[in-house]
Amino acid sequence: MHPMLNIAVRAARSAGNIISRSFEQQDKVEVELKGTNDFVSNIDKAAEQAIIDTIQKAYPNHCIVSEECGVVDGSDQDYQWIIDPLDGTTNFVKGIPHFAVSIALKVKGKLDQAVIYDPIRGEVFTASRGKGAQLNGSRIRVKQSKDLNGSVLATGFPFKKKHHSDAYFEMFKTMFVKTADMRRAGSAALDLAYVAAGRVDGYFEIGLKPWDTAAGELLVVEAGGLVTDFVGGHNHSQSGNIVAASTKVLKEILKDIRPHLGESLSK
Template sequence: MSEGKDIPLVGGKSFTAVAINCAAKAGEWIKTKLGNHTSLSIKYSAQDLVTEVDKGAETMIRNLVGTHFPHHSFLGEEGVEPGPEASAKALQSVQDAEYLWIVDPVDGTTNFVHGFPFFSVSIALAYQGEVIVGVVYDPMRDELFVAEKGKGAYVRGRRMAVSGEAALRDSLLASGFPADPNYAQPLNMKQLQAIAPQVRNVRSVGSAALHMAYVASGRVSGFWEVGLNAWDLAAGALLVKESGGKVTDMQGNDYHLGVRHVAATNGRIHDELLQALQQAETAGT
């Protein structure tokens, strides 16, 4: 990563170092709980789950951040009521914060519950609404993805770059199956049905933050999903941008913390993917 003098600091403390420390400590604790959680609750839908591990990891991260930066604001998934309206309201309540930590303690809770080893800790720091630090940690593979605004993005200490595919037909894409059964999931499935024949293949492994990290590291050419939240996307969006990729909403507007329907690509296939998504959305209407 960048030299210490280039890492964002406040009061002599590195934002990035704190984010990495929080992600690593939470991730290692989560890993010890795999197959060992004792509570399971349904939030917004039968596909939207939470365990005591999600809550415990978020509390751990919140406390660690608060120790270093007690005056910073904090937006964590488990501190927000379920559903898109509550998510939008929670983001609006902190959008004017100078420094805002945005955290998904276990991105991929359903995977975690079933013992499917694909989940992550996602931590971002926004300054005046713009993400300046993004960390995604995969504890099962001990892979740490780190980005600093203007400094590049790294995995295992190596600088990342997006893939080179220039056309959808040559691309491996990723998407998800949203927890909202009324709007987001049907639309995402409609898009999937339209896009799958146009690409090399599509993967869906249940963690938006890791999907974004995989776009940044060139493992997939692009990712799209409907109905996500700031804590799903903020860290990953910076990873993609700092790796040379592009992140927008599905109309092509630049990513910001309020984006819920996202497209992230290597940049080369972005316009073609957006066109395919928009055609799928309007087909049959």
């Protein structure tokens, strides 16, 4: 394992231990609203600090971008860690056991290392640039489905961007009639990890942040898939609109999304 990936896994496990212990003691979880339909808990913050401490102990000069504390500048700008300490906070606070720790590392602007850790299932999804993707050490691959017929797609409702609801549900409806089924599980990181592992055939969502998707993007690419924005470009980390799948399925998803985009979702 790459030494920086090893540190990322160690940091993810440290955060996961805090999260899984707290999940069994819901009375000690303190929740506040940080934005419209956007929850944060004391456990998000504790898990985030555990990750930052682990990274800074090993690489004190690296930069860090994290969901809760924002940007932590370092003297070495070539290395940037992108952290979501608890992706699926709403599931966590409601007692639904589906959430993950997401950590990615960019080197000179390119995704280089990634880990997504599901502490409830004990599943560690990892990827290193050019080295493929693994689940608990075993190689994983994107499912190479030929089209949407018989496929299962993952998605997320635009709960922070409800002004896009009409466009989103038109996209959903167009694809739903072609697929075997759709899944909305509440963790973008795990949705992307599941695409990489071949558990679902594709994934699309509106209005995400870089820490939601960075690790999952590298996992999908290293597992043989593609990740784009809604027009097939590479602006998803800025727009927050993301599609991930095999080449053929992604092409089908983009074709079904296109008629419903409008100007704001075409960027």
